[in-house]
Structures are given as structure tokens and as C-alpha cells.
């Protein structure tokens with residue numbers, strides 16, 4: 567990480583991590599540079615992808631806010647063939663967690679099916695919880711201004727799909743003009759962005775999107791995939807069995823298919839039976855432990871009762887002794 571613009575007495579402030587995601591050419595790197603206040607990411611007009619790996623740069627702003635900005639390549643191109651490269655590229659650069667995912671869209675391009683696919687890939691790769699950390703950044707503020715339009719007006723007429731995504735993240739969005747030379751305008755839009763980040767963080771109880779959340783989501787997805795595969799296989803098997811009975815013409819072919827599917831089904835059945843046996847053994851052990859505990863407790867109660875009886879008898883004997891002593895005193 568590099569690029570510190572202001573340090574001062576800011577060492578007590580912990581850094582905020584912001585990840586830029588979106589389609590190539592939407593202005594992720596330009597937005598990153600704007601946030602950092604200096605050109606640290608490569609941003610240029612190009613028909614091919616400029617950013618090909620995840621990159622992280624950091625700075626300290628004048629208000630002592632320390633920020634790490636992670637620029638990423640387009641999620642969808644990597645999403646299909648190398649999810650791991652994309653997500654782990656980001657996760658490896660994250661310290662305590664991620665404060666915000668900025669989904670960068672451009673005013674210049676229509677919200678296409680490709681744009682939609684990129685957002686869907688993000689939800690698939692990071693899980694639904696990512697919505698609580700997402701802010702939409704629209705670049706091309708200068709072009710809107712030129713057409714005398716506002717972001718609200720632009721969004722009012724945008725496709726329903728985009729409106730749906732915006733609703734998912736509570737309509738958090740900001741407009742960026744990455745071309746402006748006006749320093750006040752530059753810092754105003756960065757300030758506006760951080761005020762949205764702060765409101766969002768407060769809503770998340772200051773909890774970040776963490777590696778643990780990511781790992782948990784990955785585990786969940788793998789389990790879901792395993793279950794749906796098992797379900798699919800068992801459905802296939804049942805359908806084949808039925809058609810074997812009703813359509814003897816295809817017996818030979820079906821037999822071959824069954825031979826292919828059966829070992830997998832047997833393996834799955836064995837694993838489920840093993841699981842069942844383990845559950846049963848665990849329950850038996852728990853029942854045995856409970857019986858032993860009950861016996862121990864009964865014995866203890868019996869022992870305490872005996873002790874009480876002995877104590878009562880002793881008390882009675884003592885009382886008799888003192889009566890005898892009193893009688894003797896009277897006689898003597």
C-alpha cells in the first residue's frame with residue numbers, strides 16, 4: 567500500500583477499507599484516484615480491460631480519515647472461471663474487514679445485461695449480506711451537468727432492474743464527476759460519499775464485512791451445492807426406475823445409466839447410514855450418561871437421608887442423657 571497525502575496527528579484513527587467493483591471502463595480507477603486525492607490507479611480510455619488484478623492504495627485525508635482503496639478487475643469475466651482469484655484477491659488485501667463496496671456504474675452507458683451480471687456475480691461471490699455494505703457510485707457527473715440533468719432524474723427513468731438493485735441497498739448512491747478540475751467540487755463529492763459510508767456503518771452497528779462472513783457464505787454455498795446434487799441424483803434414479811418398469815424397450819440403455827448412477831447413490835446412502843449410526847451412538851451415550859448421573863444422585867440422596875436419621879437419633883439420645891443427668895441431680 568502506498569500514497570499517503572496527509573499524516574499530521576492522525577495515528578489513532580483506524581483505516582477504512584473501500585472496495586471498488588463494477589464493469590470495465592465504468593470509472594472505478596478514476597473514482598479511486600478521486601477518493602485518494604491523487605492519481606495512484608491507472609485510469610484511461612481503452613477498449614480492453616485496464617485493471618487486471620486487485621490493487622490496494624491508501625492515504626490519510628485532511629480530516630484524519632485513513633482509507634484503503636481496493637481497485638478490482640471486472641467481477642463477471644473472472645466470476646465464471648476464477649471466482650477464487652477475484653474474491654481472494656480482495657479478501658487477502660483486507661485487514662479487519664471491508665467498510666464499503668462501491669458498485670461503480672457510468673452515466674455514459676446504459677444499464678445492460680452485462681452490468682446486471684456483474685452485480686449478480688458479486689451477490690453470488692460474497693453473499694446477500696454484501697447488500698448492507700453496497701453503495702452505488704455513478705460516474706460521469708460532468709455529462710449529467712452538461713445536459714442539465716440530476717441524478718434523481720436519471721434514476722427516475724432508469725431500468726427497473728437497476729431500481730431493484732438500488733432498493734436492495736436502500737437507495738444508497740452518489741454521483742461522481744471524475745473529470746472536474748475544481749478542487750472544492752472534488753472534495754465535496756468525496757465528503758458526500760463518506761457521509762453515506764458513515765450512515766451505512768452506523769446502520770450496520772459499526773460491524774464490517776469480514777473474512778469470517780465470507781468464509782461462512784462459501785461454506786453455505788458448498789453445502790447447498792452438495793445437497794442439490796444429492797437431490798438431483800436421487801430424483802434421476804427414481805425417474806429411471808419408473809421408466810425401466812414402464813418402458814422395457816429402453817432397458818439396455820437405462821441399465822447402463824443406472825450402472826453409472828447407482829455407485830454414487832450407494833455411496834451417498836452409505837454416508838447417510840454412517841451419519842445415522844453416529845447419531846444413534848451419540849444418543850445412546852447421552853442416555854447412558856443420564857442414567858449414571860441419576861443413579862449417583864439417588865445414592866447421594868440416600869446417603870444424606872441416612873445422615874439426617876443418625877443426626878436425629880443422636881439428638882434424641884443427647885436429650886435423654888440430659889434428662890437422666892437432671893434426674894440424678896434431683897436425687898443426689
Ligand SMILES: Nc1nc2c(ncn2[C@@H]2O[C@H](COP(=O)(O)OP(=O)(O)OP(=O)(O)O)[C@@H](O)[C@H]2O)c(=O)[nH]1
Pocket residue numbers: 589590591592593594595596597608609610611612614615616617618638639640705706707708709742743744745
Ligand atoms: N466524462 C467522464 N469520464 C470519466 C469519468 N470517470 C471515468 N471516466 C473515464 O472513463 C474511462 C475509464 O475509466 P477507468 O477509471 O479506467 O475505468 P475502470 O472501471 O477502472 O476500467 P478498468 O480498469 O478497465 O476496469 C477513462 O477514460 C476515464 O477518464 C467521469 O466522471 N466523467
